[in-house]
Amino acid sequence: MTATLTAPAGATARPAHRDGNVLRWLGAYTASMVGDNVYYLALSWAAVQAGTPSQAGLVMAVSAVPRALLMLGGGVVADRFGPRRVVIGSDAVRCAAVLAIAALLLVSGPGLWPLVVLAVVFGIVDAVFMPAVGALPARLTGPDQLARVQGLRGLAIRFAGVVGGPLGGLGVALGGAAGAFGLAGLLIALSVPLLVSVRTRDLAAPAAVTPVPTVAATPEASAVGAADVSDAAETSGAPVAVAEAGAGGPWRDLREGLRYIRGHRVLAPLLVAIALGDLGFVGPLNVGLTLLADRRGWGAAGMGGVLAGFGAGAGIAALLLAVRGRLPHAARVAAGAIITGSVAVGALAFVPDLTAAVGVAVLVGLLTGLSGALCGALIQTQSEPAYLGRVSSVAGIVSLGFAPLSMPLSAAAIGWWGTGPVFVTSAAVCGLGGVVVLCSGPLRRAQLPL
Numbered sequence: 210m211t212a213t214l215t216a217p218a219g220a221t222a223r224p225a226h227r228d229g230n231v232l233r234w235l236g237a238y239t240a241s242m243v244g245d246n247v248y249y250l251a252l253s254w255a256a257v258q259a260g261t262p263s264q265a266g267l268v269m270a271v272s273a274v275p276r277a278l279l280m281l282g283g284g285v286v287a288d289r290f291g292p293r294r295v296v297i298g299s300d301a302v303r304c305a306a307v308l309a310i311a312a313l314l315l316v317s318g319p320g321l322w323p324l325v326v327l328a329v330v331f332g333i334v335d336a337v338f339m340p341a342v343g344a345l346p347a348r349l350t351g352p353d354q355l356a357r358v359q360g361l362r363g364l365a366i367r368f369a370g371v372v373g374g375p376l377g378g379l380g381v382a383l384g385g386a387a388g389a390f391g392l393a394g395l396l397i398a399l400s401v402p403l404l405v406s407v408r409t410r411d412l413a414a415p416a417a418v419t420p421v422p423t424v425a426a427t428p429e430a431s432a433v434g435a436a437d438v439s440d441a442a443e444t445s446g447a448p449v450a451v452a453e454a455g456a457g458g459p460w461r462d463l464r465e466g467l468r469y470i471r472g473h474r475v476l477a478p479l480l481v482a483i484a485l486g487d488l489g490f491v492g493p494l495n496v497g498l499t500l501l502a503d504r505r506g507w508g509a510a511g512m513g514g515v516l517a518g519f520g521a522g523a524g525i526a527a528l529l530l531a532v533r534g535r536l537p538h539a540a541r542v543a544a545g546a547i548i549t550g551s552v553a554v555g556a557l558a559f560v561p562d563l564t565a566a567v568g569v570a571v572l573v574g575l576l577t578g579l580s581g582a583l584c585g586a587l588i589q590t591q592s593e594p595a596y597l598g599r600v601s602s603v604a605g606i607v608s609l610g611f612a613p614l615s616m617p618l619s620a621a622a623i624g625w626w627g628t629g630p631v632f633v634t635s636a637a638v639c640g641l642g643g644v645v646v647l648c649s650g651p652l653r654r655a656q657l658p659l
Contacts, residue, residue, distance in 0.1 A: 362527075
């Protein structure tokens with residue numbers, strides 16, 4: 210059966226940026242994100258001290274494997290046990306792991322294997338933590354405030370990016386890698402009591418229940434059943450109603466979640482649009498920008514200026530949504546921002562000087578930040594809360610699993626054809642995400658709640 214979110218009796222609507230419950234969550238999320246930034250700096254520093262540059266790169270990359278492989282299962286865990294409980298447990302494990310490494314480094318010299326184990330543990334926990342983080346906002350406030358929450362979350366991410374690096378550097382300067390790890394653990398630990406104090410809204414059964422045909426537990430029967438339910442949803446225009454998490458085993462929950470997404474006439478094309486946007490954006494912004502700065506002679510400082518421009522633009526977009534709360538015609542605005550932002554991405558390879566590149570980067574950050582926040586808000590408002598963990602895990606797989614694959618491809622392609630053709634091609638892929646939004650009627654008409 211489906212499950213909907215209901216507010217407690219007597220609850221009054223309150224803007225998210227004035228809601229103490231939301232602000233406690235925001236404080237916990239910010240502390241955790243700052244701790245993450247300090248952790249990654251400490252990990253890279255300790256890895257460089259313990260091994261060669263290639264070994265340090267391996268340590269930094271090893272956590273991505275379990276995170277990508279296990280994130281779909283993490284969405285099932287978040288839906289089964291509740292995102293608040295999962296986030297609290299995940300932060301507690303992350304804190305304990307980081308503090309344990311800090312203590313180990315205090316009594317012994319840096320070694321690669323403890324760092325590898327830490328990175329793997331962090332990746333495994335992140336596979337559960339990230340879907341739960343995506344599913345939690347819908348249980349904190351009303352649907353009409355979820356766009357504002359996405360803006361606040363974006364501001365927290367930008368703040369963590371700005372202060373995390375200097376704090377990590379200070380920790381290394383004062384106490385070496387052990388000091389930086391200890392600081393990261395304390396910051397993550399700060400989020401736990403704040404999360405414990407956060408109140409979540411209950412999921413209640415709806416008045417009407419949509420029956421779902423049962424299928425045999427074989428791959429062939431499951432595929433046929435999924436197709437039948439999906440066809441019925443496409444005919445009726447309604448999302449697929451499937452069993453709530455916990456009604457069967459984990460594999461059943463996972464299949465039902467994927468079937469729910471596949472049959473949803475808004476979420477399915479929205480996730481495709483997000484995937485195309487990330488695939489076209491991640492390569493140029495990371496590897497492509499580094500190679501572009503090197504070829505133009507901008508140096509590391511110039512590349513940092515371009516990245517700062519991007520961060521400033523994204524921060525402005527997050528602030529706009531946090532203050533305004535919603536934008537009319539959300540899906541159409543997101544599509545326009547994706548397409549216009551893709552043009553700006555392609556233009557980065559042709560700007561005449563560094564000043565112009567910084568200006569274009571501000572525009573890219575503003576447009577991609579706006580489209581990303583709106584797409585995140587649409588995921589929150591269009592998904593049944595009982596499936597938000599699984600929906601968030603699929604979105605996370607797209608951003609953290611598939612999109613990074615474009616980085617080595619972008620680097621190789623720039624070596625063969627140069628920055629201009631690769632940036633233009635990446636921009637075209639990114640722009641296709643906006644085209645998908647405009648070509649899907651249900652998604653194009655999607656609005657954020659008043």
